[in-house]
Amino acid sequence: xxxxxxxxxxxxxxxxxxxxxxxxxxxxxxxxxxxxxxxxxxxxxxxxxxxxxxxxxxxxxxxxxxxxxxxxxxxxxxxxxxxxxxxxxxxxxxxxxxxxxxxxxxxxxxxxxxxxxxxxxxxxxxxxxxxxxxxxxxxxxxxxxxxxxxxxxxxxxxxxxxxxxxxxxxxxxxxxxxxxxxxxxxxxxxxxxxxxxxxxxxxxxxxxxxxxxxxxxxxxxxxxxxxxxxxxxxxxxxxxxxxxxxxxxxxxxxxxxxxxxxxxxxxxxxxxxxxxxxxxxxxxxxxxxxxxxxxxxxxxxxxxxxxxxxxxxxxxxxxxxx
Numbered sequence: 660x661x662x663x664x665x666x667x668x669x670x671x672x673x674x675x676x677x678x679x680x681x682x683x684x685x686x687x688x689x690x691x692x693x694x695x696x697x698x699x700x701x702x703x704x705x706x707x708x709x710x711x712x713x714x715x716x717x718x719x720x721x722x723x724x725x726x727x728x729x730x731x732x733x734x735x736x737x738x739x740x741x742x743x744x745x746x747x748x749x750x751x752x753x754x755x756x757x758x759x760x761x762x763x764x765x766x767x768x769x770x771x772x773x774x775x776x777x778x779x780x781x782x783x784x785x786x787x788x789x790x791x792x793x794x795x796x797x798x799x800x801x802x803x804x805x806x807x808x809x810x811x812x813x814x815x816x817x818x819x820x821x822x823x824x825x826x827x828x829x830x831x832x833x834x835x836x837x838x839x840x841x842x843x844x845x846x847x848x849x850x851x852x853x854x855x856x857x858x859x860x861x862x863x864x865x866x867x868x869x870x871x872x873x874x875x876x877x878x879x880x881x882x883x884x885x886x887x888x889x890x891x892x893x894x895x896x897x898x899x900x901x902x903x904x905x906x907x908x909x910x911x912x913x914x915x916x917x918x919x920x921x922x923x924x925x926x927x928x929x930x931x932x933x934x935x936x937x938x939x940x941x942x943x944x945x946x947x948x949x950x951x952x953x954x955x956x957x958x959x960x961x962x963x964x965x966x967x968x969x970x971x972x973x974x975x976x977x978x979x980x981x
Contacts, residue, residue: 669728
């Protein structure tokens, strides 16, 4: 069966899994690990790719990211090709380092973001590279230590992850830590990385029930989400291929995003559009400006209109993020 095209649209949340060819190592020692993680960070900043969670193992790597303006494919091509060349030169080897294709799963952020962050960050514990969550707090080859404030990773979107667990950083960090601890006994999660139907339904037991009932559900192995989310992603991908997403559709989708973020953060649209420079409002406006331009394809001027500020204000947000 031919391989399906990637669902590669800027601003999409992806769970990426990279594996060494024939299960061989992709890093051999501390120098390799430091170099590979550093490359991930530099490239994330260069391409405006948001990295929320990651875990570097010996022969594979997990990354939860939201693609930048150039999409996932270019980011991963630069990351994997650059590392393979560096690794081969240092270890005097030839040939492929990674399996032919990295695995990327488009994820429903609302439904799965917290679970994916936890699942990815618990990889070293499941693999017994650390003995406890306490050790994981300080483990340098996983994004969990940055969220716990034990290791500084300027390029990792720590504040955004913590915002899912509370409004005050200290309380959010404690809630996040409890959440990770609560999931520390979980094993492999087929519902997060299994086949398309398993992801859509949430596990093999649900698949068995569905088959017995003879009901049907839309699924796609490239997507983690319920059938409504799967349908929307596929429809949007088809439209992009045909160049059919109009500016009006983008504006409508952007407006929905603004309403959703404001509701989550407990601020009103009027307050956001009032030009307030209060810390929280300013941070929300910055987050939305980046997403409206990079993820929804709005111009700086249109993003400014949606957020009730000047075009120059939006321009300055992007200049400061470089």
